[in-house]
Amino acid sequence: MTSSSSGAQARRATILDVAAAAGVSRQTVTRAMNDMPGISAGTRERVQRLAAELGYSPSRFAKGLVQGARTSLGLAIPDLTNPYFPAFASSVVEEATQRGWNVVVDDFGHGSGSGLDAVARLEPQVDALVGYLGAASNDAQTLMGRRPVVVLDYPLGHAAGAISFDYPYAARLALGQLLAAGRRHIAYLDSDHDGAVSTRGLAVAAAAEEAGVELVVLQAAADSAPSAREVVRIKVERQRGVDGLLVFNDLMAAGALKGLHDAGWKVPEDCAVIGMDGIALGELVTPELTTLSLDLRAVGRAAVDLVDNLLSGAVEGRSPDASLVLKHRLVLRQSA
Amino acid sequence: MTSSSSGAQARRATILDVAAAAGVSRQTVTRAMNDMPGISAGTRERVQRLAAELGYSPSRFAKGLVQGARTSLGLAIPDLTNPYFPAFASSVVEEATQRGWNVVVDDFGHGSGSGLDAVARLEPQVDALVGYLGAASNDAQTLMGRRPVVVLDYPLGHAAGAISFDYPYAARLALGQLLAAGRRHIAYLDSDHDGAVSTRGLAVAAAAEEAGVELVVLQAAADSAPSAREVVRIKVERQRGVDGLLVFNDLMAAGALKGLHDAGWKVPEDCAVIGMDGIALGELVTPELTTLSLDLRAVGRAAVDLVDNLLSGAVEGRSPDASLVLKHRLVLRQSA
DNA sequence: CAGGGTTGCGTGAACGTTCACGGCAATTGT
DNA sequence: ACAATTGCCGTGAACGTTCACGCAACCCTG
Numbered sequence: 001m002t003s004s005s006s007g008a009q010a011r012r013a014t015i016l017d018v019a020a021a022a023g024v025s026r027q028t029v030t031r032a033m034n035d036m037p038g039i040s041a042g043t044r045e046r047v048q049r050l051a052a053e054l055g056y057s058p059s060r061f062a063k064g065l066v067q068g069a070r071t072s073l074g075l076a077i078p079d080l081t082n083p084y085f086p087a088f089a090s091s092v093v094e095e096a097t098q099r100g101w102n103v104v105v106d107d108f109g110h111g112s113g114s115g116l117d118a119v120a121r122l123e124p125q126v127d128a129l130v131g132y133l134g135a136a137s138n139d140a141q142t143l144m145g146r147r148p149v150v151v152l153d154y155p156l157g158h159a160a161g162a163i164s165f166d167y168p169y170a171a172r173l174a175l176g177q178l179l180a181a182g183r184r185h186i187a188y189l190d191s192d193h194d195g196a197v198s199t200r201g202l203a204v205a206a207a208a209e210e211a212g213v214e215l216v217v218l219q220a221a222a223d224s225a226p227s228a229r230e231v232v233r234i235k236v237e238r239q240r241g242v243d244g245l246l247v248f249n250d251l252m253a254a255g256a257l258k259g260l261h262d263a264g265w266k267v268p269e270d271c272a273v274i275g276m277d278g279i280a281l282g283e284l285v286t287p288e289l290t291t292l293s294l295d296l297r298a299v300g301r302a303a304v305d306l307v308d309n310l311l312s313g314a315v316e317g318r319s320p321d322a323s324l325v326l327k328h329r330l331v332l333r334q335s336a
Numbered sequence: 337m338t339s340s341s342s343g344a345q346a347r348r349a350t351i352l353d354v355a356a357a358a359g360v361s362r363q364t365v366t367r368a369m370n371d372m373p374g375i376s377a378g379t380r381e382r383v384q385r386l387a388a389e390l391g392y393s394p395s396r397f398a399k400g401l402v403q404g405a406r407t408s409l410g411l412a413i414p415d416l417t418n419p420y421f422p423a424f425a426s427s428v429v430e431e432a433t434q435r436g437w438n439v440v441v442d443d444f445g446h447g448s449g450s451g452l453d454a455v456a457r458l459e460p461q462v463d464a465l466v467g468y469l470g471a472a473s474n475d476a477q478t479l480m481g482r483r484p485v486v487v488l489d490y491p492l493g494h495a496a497g498a499i500s501f502d503y504p505y506a507a508r509l510a511l512g513q514l515l516a517a518g519r520r521h522i523a524y525l526d527s528d529h530d531g532a533v534s535t536r537g538l539a540v541a542a543a544a545e546e547a548g549v550e551l552v553v554l555q556a557a558a559d560s561a562p563s564a565r566e567v568v569r570i571k572v573e574r575q576r577g578v579d580g581l582l583v584f585n586d587l588m589a590a591g592a593l594k595g596l597h598d599a600g601w602k603v604p605e606d607c608a609v610i611g612m613d614g615i616a617l618g619e620l621v622t623p624e625l626t627t628l629s630l631d632l633r634a635v636g637r638a639a640v641d642l643v644d645n646l647l648s649g650a651v652e653g654r655s656p657d658a659s660l661v662l663k664h665r666l667v668l669r670q671s672a
Numbered sequence: 673c674a675g676g677g678t679t680g681c682g683t684g685a686a687c688g689t690t691c692a693c694g695g696c697a698a699t700t701g702t
Numbered sequence: 703a704c705a706a707t708t709g710c711c712g713t714g715a716a717c718g719t720t721c722a723c724g725c726a727a728c729c730c731t732g
Contacts, residue, residue, distance in 0.1 A: 012482070014718060025682045030720065038680065055481030060460050061405070062718030064397035065687045075441075080426035081616070083419055090416035093443045102461050105411075105441045107429045124396055125438050145391030146348070225620055254620045261622065280417070284561055284590040286597070286622035350688060361712045366690065374710060398688030401717045 013056040021050045033058060070311065071101045073304075074122035076131030079109035082223065082251055083279045084296070085132070088152075091300025092130060099308065119143050128307045137162075148310035150303050153199075155323075161306045162323040163299065167203035170292045170328035174246050174274045175207045177290070177330060183244030183272055187216040189231065189256055191223040191248040200276070204246055216242060223248070225255030232259025243271050244336070250275035254285045257335065272336035276328070287334035294328055302326070349392040357386045369394060406647065407437045409640075410458035412467030415445035418559065418587055419615045420632070421468070424488075427636025428466060435644065455479050464643045473498075484646035486639050489535075491659075497642045498659040499635065503539035506628045506664040510582050510610045511543045513626070513666060519580030519608055523552040525567065525592055527559040527584040536612070540582055552578060559584070561591030568595025579607050580672070586611040590621045593671065608672035612664070623670035630664055638662070 018029045024047065031039040032047035073096050077085045096103045104125050108118040115136035120143060122129060128148040133140050137151040141160045150161035178186055186208065190201040201217065208215035218235050220227040247253035253275030260267055267273050267287050275282060278293025302324055354365045360383065367375040368383035409432050413421045432439045440461050444454040451472030456479060458465060464484040469476050473490040486497035514522055522544065526537040537553065544551035554571050556563040572595065583589035589611030593603060601607055603623055611618060614629025638660055
């Protein structure tokens, strides 16, 4: 009743429909919609009103095609269910939004394939890529061609963007705390890495050797709290001596706390626990979690900054500093 | 050394570059890239190899323009930091990915404006919208024009997509549990809603009246755990009689548990606590949280299904069932 | 009142891809 | 032996928008 009478048009309104309705040309509509100069206030208002009435919205395809837009950032996340990643993603999205970019998110958990699948899905849709890609990191740059790629937590050989963490430093920090508290029988609970030991695990092992303490290494079946809980509950019985536990990340550490509780252990009296990452969850568990904290908002900011530099640098042909190493900070709470 | 020798071209390779390199036409390149019939295996392979070498990737703009693509879903989230939303978002992303759509995420927490700002940012980029938009829900459909909009947790008047929850039912469920456990002095901790009472709060109040119990209503300054913790720690001193606490959501309930602990109360002995939403966090806190659980993966699935229906229905001119009401389920754990 | 600037608007071209054809040669059928 | 089919490939047009112009009317200014 309000709009066109000549039948229901399934087709979306184009700039020409608006131009015809307003009795002006394409260019005038463009000027009105984009608040450009060279148009009278009256015409501008009239065109905008008509555009709204017709439900007109410029085609992002046509616009992007002619303007060569580079405003879509891909974000590949292994598992949005793990609170670490949303905390990071939130920062990336905020930072990208401030720059006028939009963020296309792909989660490759829950049977949505591998990190490489995620990159393959994102590649045609975005102008740059940020992600925790693990082993797929190398191929990512190949798929993305000349477009900026920033990979987190996976040191790259060639000159791509990379943000990694100083695990040797973090491991020494955590171990130092445990040793200073008089703990001598330390265990490390690692995540699943296809049977192998993670980079973090290697750093912890090195730090233990450096400090001259023996290290018991446990491995969970998955990077999840229930999995950590189960491993700790079962394995801890056989490791009576352990009085200090370092965990792959905070989510698993929270599970480990539960597992120790299940087994009737008191934290930190019987066994101190230190997590890694510093997510908000750590303050909600009991006892509150001592952790190697990372400022995830800063990490997100750094990632987007890197993309921004690569994006500008790529235009000018030069390759700016493309890698960055961040350090953890020890946050003491009740668990250690 | 591997690619072109005629200077570094900043411009991305187009289909014509590949065609020229392979000595064929555009169409043949198209056929090779999209695995279409009508091309010999040899040519296909050669073209694909050259495309990879030149770093060619089809322009999503040109492709979308000519094909009229409708494969971008906008997802507006109030706060990715609140674990409820990633749990939901994860499901939406998974479901959308299965359909071959991509998801553009906008987080309007952390000073990135209101829900309406998020819609305004997403509108030019997407073909449909899903989100927790609250008060901005009405204007969202206006901005999106004829494109599908699915709004969660905000009952809409007109015929847009809407997924809401049966709060009266949930409130009766929770109150029933508390009453059955002999609790008589019930409090409800609400989130911040600009000073007003939330829909959930109204439902709880109604259920309390229905059951003939008095209800103490507390209100936190924000929808966050620390905020809930603070309110509970301070206010609970003056409410000595309270022996049952119902909380707006699980995140705040986790904070409330901490607040009660701070005040020296034992849960559930001194005061039972029931949360809402059923996020994974509930199993990691101590005591584990009894909650009104929602299958968030099912919610995400339902949202994407609705969008799918609206998207197909819009083409055929008919408007399919556009709203849906989901029910909570009471999950008994230690806190009540 | 001639000249030059400003204001307001319109027209061809281009962005990169796919679609709908059309063409040519080799192969097949009778 | 000749038509019909098939396999492989190329060409014009279109998608909807913005950019770089062009043009006419109007206002000053000396």
